[in-house]
Amino acid sequence: MKQFLAFVKKEFYHVFRDRKTLLMLFGLPVVQIVLFGFALTNEIKNTKIVVADYAKDAASQQIITKIEASTYFEVEKSILDHQQLEAAFKEGKVKLAVVFPANFNNDLQHLNKAQIQIIADASDPNTANTLTNFVTAIVLDYQKTLMANNAVPYQVAPEVRMLYNPELKGAHNFVPGVMALVLMLVCVMMTSVSIVKEKEKGTMEVLLVSPFKPILVILSKAVPYLIISLINVTIILLLSVYLLDLPINGSVFLLFAESTLLIITALSLGLLISTSTDSQQTAMLLSMMGMLLPTMLFAGFMFPIENMPLPLRIISNIVPAKWYYIIVKSIMIKGLGFSAIWKETLILFGMTVFLLVVSLRKFKTRLE
Amino acid sequence: MDAPVIKTEKLSKRFGDFVAVNEISFEVAAGEIFGFLGANGAGKTTAMRMLCGLSIPTSGAASIAGFDVYKQTEKIKRNIGYMSQKFSLYEDLTVLENINFFGGIYGLTNSQLREKSEQLVTKLGLQKESKKLVGELPLGWKQKLAFSVAILHEPKIVFLDEPTGGVDPVTRRQFWDLIYDASDKGITIFVTTHYMDEAEYCNRVSMMVDGSIKVLDSPANLKKQFSANSMDEVFYELARGAKRSDN
Incomplete structure (x- = not known):
């Protein structure tokens, strides 16, 4: 001891x-939490828009009120001049404009068909897309209320589906993603590099000649990274609660237990990488390419897995971070208990045992 | 002569068809400085790994400090020290931290560690440097320190694998003073080297060629036997016949 x-x-x-x-x-x-939380957020909140209401009738007013009522938009000003509109866009303050033509209500009532023009600043195409979708959704919603009150069918607008974000809520999902990413990075890369470093420097030989057991070498290398990772989890959770106002809805204990499980998975992966190379650079590259990339791509927090082609969806199943992401999302955001995530936990546990056995066995044969 | 601390009998190691070490038999007495020479690829490292308990022999017998290399590798490890050709201390740890770490994994107690590290630091004249990172020390000092750390736990035998690679002759001489010191205390020194002047410092040397030990005697007797002026000539005479080489 x-x-x-x-x-x-x-x-x-x-x-x-x-x-x-x-x-x-x-x-x-x-950095990741702050970046994802503030800079790279894909959630739209309080976006400044302008309204050009040439109609000024009941229908246009109702729609404007609806838009204003949503948390996504804030009507900056109303203008009735095309050139002003262009100027507003050029200033960059305004991301979207909604234009109601004259006779809007008239057209709607009598022709059962009216048009709205939505102009978006497409210099950031993703945001533009999301914004137009939001407005269209609001207009559609208005149309629905009209339909309910009248027997006459009104114009059917183009169908819009929120492909990537059906809940129109994105920012919160990245916290579990960042947790998975940080844990994978710290544990896989640091363990593999620190074991390979001993080999590269020649100190491993000295350790092996000593009565200190090789398995203990591995264990004692894992301890600092386990502790550092748990501190990191704590930091992320504190940041998300106090900085991003994202409460932890489920059990904190369960969250830490599941995180420990992923940490052990990552540590065994690091061990596996360290047994297959003798140079620190290779170890680092392997961890980057072999771990970080799949974690980013397949965990599901950057690119939704449901929208991937089938082969990629199948591949995503062997990425441990995917299961961890589901688990943490369920605990943190949905507030679910263990009974809801036992299947994912079991899969992750199975992966961990498998990786641990394989890497320990490989580590042992390498010594002989 | 005391009972031998290293004793091998027809010790062999095969990797598939390749016979790395071919039936070597020799004995090393307690306190002896034994030079284990041979060209690169002659099988020195493989032989040494077997003696250290790192690699299980294919056939033959050997006992190290009275323990069997097949069954008692753990006990062997407790009784030997080892210093590799690569510099084997941690450069990002201080002198004292290195001493405490290596003493620690050999199970020395805190009071033993305190006493030993003080002795060691004084002996090497490293008092001012004891809290410096090892990486900042000159190579000669590092190697002296590495040797002292290798015998910190007072092993019966210490294995030195080309310990003086890359240091100047003066430092090498100082290094050998440390080796004589340890030998005087009864520690057996088992050393491999490519420097033939160092071979002259040994009590006895063996010369390995193509996996077998070709000669084993004191440097003086070997020079007589080959009617050579130096160990250099003896080495060339023997190594010329080698079929195996590094490439």
């Missing part, structure tokens, strides 16, 4: 002496 502690202490020295890595380890989750 004393030997083990001496080893763990040494591992902590390694971590703390390397200031740059340390900064990365703890800076990463903060």
Whole structure:
């Protein structure tokens, strides 16, 4: 036990002496949360729009009120001049304009067909797309209320589906994603690099000649990264609760237990990578390409898995982060308990056991 | 002569068809400085790995400090020290931290560690540097430190795998002073080297060619036997016949 502690202490020295890595380890989750939370958010809130209401009738007013009532838009001003409209867009303050032609209500009542023009600033095509979809949805909604009150069928507008974001709510989903990403990065990369470093520097030989058991070498290397990762989880959760106002709806204990499971998965993956290479660079590259990329692509928080072609959907199943993402989303956002996520937990657990057995076996044969 | 601390009998290691080490038999007495020479690829490293308990022999017998290399590798590990050709301390740890770590994994107690590290630091004249990172020390000092750390737990035998690679002759000489010191204390030194002047410092040397030990005697006797002026000539005479080489 004393030997083990001496080893763990040494591992902590390694971590703390390397200031740059340390900064990365703890800076990463903060930067990611802030970036995803504020800069890269794809949720639309309080977007400034202008309204050009040439009709000024009951129908146009009702729609404008509806738009204003939604949390997504804030009507900056109403203008009736085409050139002003263009100027507003050029200034960049306004992302969207809604134009009602004259006789809007008239057309609707008598021709059963009226037009609305939606103009979006498409310099950011994704935002433009989302914004127009939102407005269209609001208009459609208005149309529905009209239909309910009248027997006469009114104009059928183009069908719009919110393909990528049916709940019109995106920002919250990234927190579990960032957790998965940070855990994978820290654990896989750091363990593989730190084990390979011993091999590269020749210290591994000395350790193997000592009475210290090889399995304990692995264990004591895992301890610091387990602790660092749990601290990272705590930081992310604190940031999301206090900075992003995203409450944890489920059990915090369960959340930490599941995170520990993913950490162990990632540690065994790191071990596996370390057994297949002798150079730190290769280990780092393997962790990046082999872990980070699949985690980003297939966890489901950046690109929805449901919209992927079938082969990719099948591949996504072998990415541990995908299951962890589902688990954390269920606990944090939906507030579900263990009974709702036992299947995902079991899959993740199975992966962990498999990876651990394979990597330990490989590690052992490499020694002989 | 005391009972031998290293004793091998027809010890062999095969990798498939390749015979890396072919039936080597020798004995090393306690406190002896034993030079284990041979060209690259002659099988020195493989032989040494077997003696350290890192690799199980294919056939033959060997005992290290009285323990069997097949069954008692754990006990062997407790009784040997090891220093590799690659510099084997942690550069991002200080001198004291390195001492404490390696002492720690050999199970030394805190008071033992305190006492030993103080002795060691004084002996090497590293008092001012004890809190410096090892990476900042010159190579010669690092290697002396590495050797001292390798014998910190007072092993019966210490294995040195080309310990003086890349250091100047003066430092090498100082390094050998440390080795004599340890040998005086009864620690057996098992050393591989490519420097033939170092071979002269050994009590006895063996020369491996193509996996077998070709000669084993004191440097003086070997020079007589080959009517050579230096160990260099002895080495060339023997290594010329080798079929295996590094490439």
